Amino acid sequence: MTDSDQLAEYPIPPVDALEPPPEWERLREQCPVAHVRLPSGDQAALLTRYDDVRQVLSDPRFTRNAEGAARVSAEGSGIFDQRRADVPRSGEGHQRWRRRMTKWFTAKRMAAMRPSIEAMADQLVDEMIAHGQPADLKASLGFPLPVWVICELLGVPASDRDRFSHWSDTFLNLSRYSAAEMDAAQSAFRAYMAGHVEAKRANPGTDLLSDLITGTDSAGESLSDDALVSTGTGLLIAGHETTTNMIGKMMAMLLADRDRWERLVADRGLVRTAVEESLRYDANAGFGMIRYVSEELELSDGVLPAGTTAICSMASANRDERIFAEPAEMDLTRSPNVHLSFGAGPHSCIGQSLARTELQVVLEVLLRRLPTLALAGPAADLPLVEGLLVGGLREVPVVWR
Numbered sequence: 001m002t003d004s005d006q007l008a009e010y011p012i013p014p015v016d017a018l019e020p021p022p023e024w025e026r027l028r029e030q031c032p033v034a035h036v037r038l039p040s041g042d043q044a045a046l047l048t049r050y051d052d053v054r055q056v057l058s059d060p061r062f063t064r065n066a067e068g069a070a071r072v073s074a075e076g077s078g079i080f081d082q083r084r085a086d087v088p089r090s091g092e093g094h095q096r097w098r099r100r101m102t103k104w105f106t107a108k109r110m111a112a113m114r115p116s117i118e119a120m121a122d123q124l125v126d127e128m129i130a131h132g133q134p135a136d137l138k139a140s141l142g143f144p145l146p147v148w149v150i151c152e153l154l155g156v157p158a159s160d161r162d163r164f165s166h167w168s169d170t171f172l173n174l175s176r177y178s179a180a181e182m183d184a185a186q187s188a189f190r191a192y193m194a195g196h197v198e199a200k201r202a203n204p205g206t207d208l209l210s211d212l213i214t215g216t217d218s219a220g221e222s223l224s225d226d227a228l229v230s231t232g233t234g235l236l237i238a239g240h241e242t243t244t245n246m247i248g249k250m251m252a253m254l255l256a257d258r259d260r261w262e263r264l265v266a267d268r269g270l271v272r273t274a275v276e277e278s279l280r281y282d283a284n285a286g287f288g289m290i291r292y293v294s295e296e297l298e299l300s301d302g303v304l305p306a307g308t309t310a311i312c313s314m315a316s317a318n319r320d321e322r323i324f325a326e327p328a329e330m331d332l333t334r335s336p337n338v339h340l341s342f343g344a345g346p347h348s349c350i351g352q353s354l355a356r357t358e359l360q361v362v363l364e365v366l367l368r369r370l371p372t373l374a375l376a377g378p379a380a381d382l383p384l385v386e387g388l389l390v391g392g393l394r395e396v397p398v399v400w401r
């Protein structure tokens, strides 16, 4: 390991809502495997280069939770730390579960979901406009849209969307809700989902949950009811806050520079590449992915000893000058764009095609409905969320003419 005498605190404090910490560039150049101390007091190795991050994430030997791995914080990280046996987190069982899930997220299905996602976004924008300005884009559109979409995946009726929003909000807000409130939300959610699975079993639809209920995996096995309920929880946790925050950050990045927004207004054909570039350019992506490196591993510039906890900074990797031309420029036409914002390898994001569809739809609808949209204040003053794991903006106040 290089620079072993350094022990910086991690996470590195952000400069402001949209700027990356200057340390990233220095670390990539001089110390691509950096010793850091986590809020728990445990030590880990921070990886900042693209090739190293990709190599570790892609290696099926390394998992997130393992005996001996460093802890993020002494208090734990809430629902993220809870392990349930009914959906395996690694190994062959996990891969079988993944294959069942990924089979459903085809380009054809995403295209079929697009009109209803667009109708949801239009409805939310109607409501935002009716409430008047300034409006908080995150609360009005970024928060509700992904949870509505997950309800659709699970075949949950629109009338229960508010309950899902409340449960999801509770799961994810360690600071705002007590452990008792979080437990109560989890029990209520599991009870709801158990009843819902039973109803879907009797009367399946075209949603992902019905598909999981009626189909079998490559070994001819079907998911147990507990596994189905846990899959519902997993989708809500993995797919809500991430997408909510990305909607807010994408819009803040695009509106922070008037030329970017005007370029999109003039050419909506850039929406797809603009979404990918927003995912790459996001400097406020949260903690990064943790992997317990159980066997010695050679990286681009040094060796990770067996028993190291690695933190893979995808956000720094996405700015690696070895891979991306002019990485500090937000280039709305960049293509190809091989960013790592959805991870890589055996745990990479199952919902990435859906997340992309949601981000594209949000952008298309806002460009169509509110071409004069602007941030209500300076981008650098946008307040950051306090959570440790997923980076985001607390609110994104906007105005329009």
Ligand code: HEM
Pocket (backbone or CB within 6 Å): 057, 064, 098, 150, 234, 235, 238, 239, 240, 242, 243, 246, 289, 341, 342, 343, 344, 346, 347, 348, 349, 350, 351, 352, 354, 355
């Ligand atoms: C912009 C939005 C999103 C981002 C940035 C994102 C990012 C990620 C990342 C980085 C991982 C890898 C975790 C790891 O390596 O340990 C992941 C996993 C996952 N994501 Fe996403 N995600 C997003 C949206 C979604 C959506 C919409 C869904 C589904 C509704 C989803 C479902 C999942 C699931 C189920 C996993 C776990 C995969 C596994 O265990 O094999 N994500 N996501």
